[in-house]
Amino acid sequence: MEDRKIVGYLRVSTADQDVHKNRADVLEFANTRSWGPVRFVTETVSGAKTWRDRKLAAIVDELGDGDILIVPELTRLGRSTLEVLEVLKEAKLAGIQVYSIKEGLELNGTIQAKIMSTMLALFAELERDFISMRTREGLRARKAAGVKLGRPRGPGRSKLDDRREEIVALLRNGSSKRFVARRYGTTTSNLYNWLRQNGIDHRPIV
DSSP, X not given: OTTOOEEEEEXXXXXXXXXXXXXXXXXXXXXXTTOOOOEEEEEEOOXXXXXXXXXXXXXXXXXXXXXXXXXXXXXXXXXXXXXXXXXHHHHHHHTOEEXXXXXXXXXXXXXXXXXXXXXXXXXXXXXXHHHHHHHHHHHHHHHHTTOOOSOXXXXXXXTTGGGHHXXXXXXXXXXXXXXXXXXXXXXXXXXXXXXXXXXXXXXXXX
């Protein structure tokens, strides 16, 4: 496909990190497959910034069916397994082929790619469940120790209050607000309002 776009995405956390080797690795990867020229998008950004607030979002929006996105490793796509899976899901919906050199991952519509995608989704679900389990166990331990949990009952109480620590844990681990809202039976806008009204710090852990 002559009009196929091929993008190499290089993200580093600090200006001190060298991208030359990653660039060379991506070029070698593309050249061995005779894919033609690669357009590089490089950015220096903290891991605390979500993928939708980075250049990566623009790349995913720009690329379409049959286009190729190459990364040196999966960790360049997001801050957690959950966020990486979100990026890969959006790419899959757009028909973008994603290649990660370090892991040897090829999400390109093949049977092997479908199997890998299923496994990644399973790992993400396990991670969510582990976060929920650890949070519930922590709450039970605090309750057993006599710590009063949650907000006092009364006007304005939200059904999210009893899940406060679990919700914060998921958000700080990189879960999207859309996912969390759906998981706890509310809308994204209601979740935003609840977080703001309660002054909850839900920024991802760097």
